[in-house]
Amino acid sequence: MLDTKLDLKKDQIALSFIDNLAGYAVITLDQSGTILDWNKGASDLFGFQKKEMIGKSLSKTSSLEDSKKELHSRIQKAATTGNVTHEWYRGKKDGSVFWAKSIMTKVFDEDDTCYLVEMVVDLSERKRSEEMLELAGEIAKVGGWEFNLVNNTLTWNKETKRIHEVEPDFVPDIVEGINFYKQGESRETIKQVVAQAIDDGTPYDEVLQLVTAKGNLVWVRAKGQAEHRNGTCIRIYGSFQEIYEQQRKEAELAKKSAALEEAQRLAKIGSWEWDTKTGQIQWSDEMYRILDIPENERVDHVNDFYPYVHPEDLEHVQSATAAAVETQIAIPLSYRILTKKGEVKYVNASGTQKFGEDGNPTKMIGTVQDVTEQTQLKNRLDTFWEYSQEMMCFAGMDGYFKKLNPMWQEVLGYSSEELCSKPFIEFVHPDDREATLREAAKLGEGAITVNFINRYQTRSGVYKWLRWSAGSDPYEQMLYATARDITQEIDDAWELKQYAKELEEKNKELEQFTYIASHDLQEPLRTLISMIEIFESQYVDHNSPEAMKVMDYITSSSQRMQGLIKGLLDYSRLGTKSERVKVNCQEIVQDVLDDLAKSINDSRAKIHVGELPIIKGHETELRLLFQNLIGNALKFTREGVVPVVKVHAEKKKDAWKFSVEDNGIGIEEKYYQRIFMIFQRTNSRAKFEGTGIGLAHAKKIVSLHGGEIWVNSNFGAGSEFSFKIPQQ
Structure with a gap:
């Protein structure tokens, strides 16, 4: 309770601003209800002058007995609680009454003496308006209602309560209000429209049935709209009217007419x-x-x-x-x-x-x-149908074509009438008919056909290969399909297959020839070298420089020939006997470096090996691949420059990329392709020993694994050989 202390004098209240409030009566009382002060507004409202009222009881301001009792009760309550607000009838000096709103407050002066101050205002006009509105509602049988979402209260006026046949003091809640509507369509409708109004503010106007508190079934027209503040619904309010049969029919007719107009607009x-x-x-x-x-x-x-x-x-x-x-x-x-x-x-x-x-x-x-x-859509579809390069058709599940586009006649030579005159299976190659009927049966069960291939006979008697895509409508008993003539594709694929087969056979013959030739050449070459050695030891004058030079030339040429033949033999054997296994590239490279230890030490080369993966491949061939690339990096070096070799790998999307970098003599760009051909060497490499077969070995090994190899080089500064091995 809040007690307000005011600076009051003994015989008046220091509230001059209240005295001057037009239309408001301000009265000062003691705790017994005796009037101590009376402003001009009180004189104008009640008709009593100030001198008539000072020292009199407040009850004198009403000639109504129940009003006097009410005043006495409020004075006691205000003295106890400190504040009372009330609306009731009050009397005037001339005997008339008015509807008053009173606010009575307990206050204290500086000596803590308690007083009561009452402010009174005439609400008769508002009361009459409310009563007239209520009366109008009763006459028109239109009720009003409000659902306050802030405090979750539902309010009905008198007419709304009458329509529902509830007692005047009945206080509904939202659940009860909804449950008055007849279970089924009416109740579900009101739930939906109220929820929609709360959600987005959509107003509603519905004709529905409700069951009153006394069990009577009545038709009502319920209208409502929502009020939103800051995006949140704070209340819904509207009218509620009982309608009779004719009104109900008119309302339903209006609703149906609106629905029909909307349907016409949409359609x-x-x-x-x-x-x-x-x-x-x-x-x-x-x-x-x-x-x-x-x-x-x-x-x-x-x-x-x-x-x-x-x-x-x-x-x-x-x-x-x-x-x-x-x-x-x-x-x-x-x-x-x-x-x-x-x-x-x-x-x-x-x-x-x-x-x-x-x-x-x-x-x-x-x-x-x-x-x-x-x-317009039909015209576009007709144009598409007419000029499509696909063979398009409708067929019945009875096995007959119903409609075909012009491409059918262009491909098969038959007219549409001829193709529709007999079961389509009769045009199918006898060897393909069973599979075609099975596929048509699947379509009849609702399946979809994709990439089905069969052969159709043309007017000239030859058969064309067709690839089909199709769907069905079991309800309409129709099949919808497109076909494409792939005869040329089939022929090309067959020719390519034959060519590949022939090429494979020739490659095998060539490898066999290379193997036989290189193998058979080794024996006479070994004999020749042996005879040269015997000839040198028995018949050549070792004191003759010219003779020894000739013998050295013959011996080195024979040995080079032996190396070439051996390289050729090794080349023909690559991948012929090994199977793909898991290969630890880190270990293989280390083995290669161990084998090349003397070359590394002699050249004082610096070798850097990154982290290398485990892949699936031909182990012996991969070892030879790394040996050739690292060996070349150690061989083709610049004079006076310490060799630096880097080996590393990088994982790509679907392959491993390996690289071997060096700081050697480099390669001119025009030789990038040539160096991977067998027995091919560049001018800059001619002064280095070798057969010209190492990089050819490398390319064949990479190709054996389904990969590719290439080189990037800065001529005179070094090269980077890279190859990709697809992941298995």
Whole structure:
């Protein structure tokens, strides 16, 4: 309780600003209810002058007994609690009464003496307005209601309570309010529209049934709208009206009419009525929308409609109209119109004749539907059907073609009529018929066909290979399919297969020849070298420099020939006997470095090996690959430069990339491809010993693994050989 201390004098209250409040009565009392002060507003409101009221009881301000009792009760309550607000009838000096709102507050002066201050305002006009509104609601049987979402309270006025047949002091909640609606459609509808109003503010106007507290079933019209603040719904309020059968039917009819208009708008269907005797016509709103005619312009006569018909279709429409009048039968029409905006639209029109009680025709009614989008789509599909390079068809599940596009005749030579005249299976190659029937059966069960291949006979008797994609509509008992002539692809694939087979056989023959030739050449070469050694030891004058030079030349040439033959033999054997296994490249490279230890030490080379992976490959061949690349890096070095060799690997999307870098003599770009050919060497490498077969070995080994090898080089500064091995 909050006690307000005011600076009060003994015989007056220092509240001069309250004294001057127009229309408000301010009265100062002691705790017994005796008047101590009385402002001008109190004199104007009650009719008593200040001198008449000082020292009198506050109850003198009312001539009503119940009002006096109420005043006495409030004085006691204010003295106890400190603050009382109340609305009730109060009396005036002339005996009249008014509806008053009173706020009575307990205050203290500087000596802590307690006083009561009452402020009174006349609310009679507001009260009368509320009563008149309530009375109007009772007369019109329109109730009001409000659902406050802030404090979750539902309020009904008197008429709303009467419609629900509840007691005047009945206090509903939202669940009870909803449950008054008849279970089923009405209750579900009110739930949905209230939830929608709360969610996005959509107002509603529904005709529903509810069951009153006394069990009576009544029809009501419930209207509501929501109030949102800062994006949040704070209340829903509206009206509630009991409607009788005719009103209910009218409301339902209005609702159905609105629904019909909305359906016409969505379906782009306008309705019309035509008096065939007078020519007068009536259109629905959608007819005007279809023709883009403004709302302020009306079309009242059939002759006013004809200018909107496309000139090329006008004669046809007029002839059909005349025939309909003469025969009393409306013929469905499809034609084009020109809208008010000059746009061309396609429409479908239909109608029916209406007859009077005497049996004579009175009018025709019908519809016009805007089918522009459908027609344009159909025209595009027809064009696609006509000019498609695919063989497109519709077939029934009875085994007959129903419709085929022109590509069928172009591929097979038969006309559409010929192809549709007998079961399609008769055109299929006898060896493919069983598989074709199985595939058609799957389609009949709802499956989808993709990449099915069979052969169809042409008019000339030869067969074409077709690749099919198809679907079905079991309800319509139809198959929809496209086929493509892949005869040339099949022929090309067969020829390529034959070529590959021949190439493989020739490669095998060549490898066999290389092996045999290199193997058979070794024996006479070894004999020749032996005879040269015998000849040198027995017949050559070792004291003759010229003789020894010739013998050295013969010996080195023979040894080089022996190396070439051995390299050729090794080349032919690559990958012939080994299988792919897991290969630890780190270990293989280390083995290679161990084998090349003397060359590394002699050249003082610096070797850097990164982390290398385990891959699946031919172990012996991979070892030879690294040996050739690292060996070349140690061989082709620059004079006076310490060799530096780097070996590393990098994981790519679907392969491992290996690189061997050096700081040697480098390679000119024009030799990038040539160096991987057998027995090919560059000019800059001619002074170094070798057979020219090492990099050819490398390329064959990489190709054996399905990879590729290449080189990037800075001539005179070093090279980087890289190769990719696909991951297995």
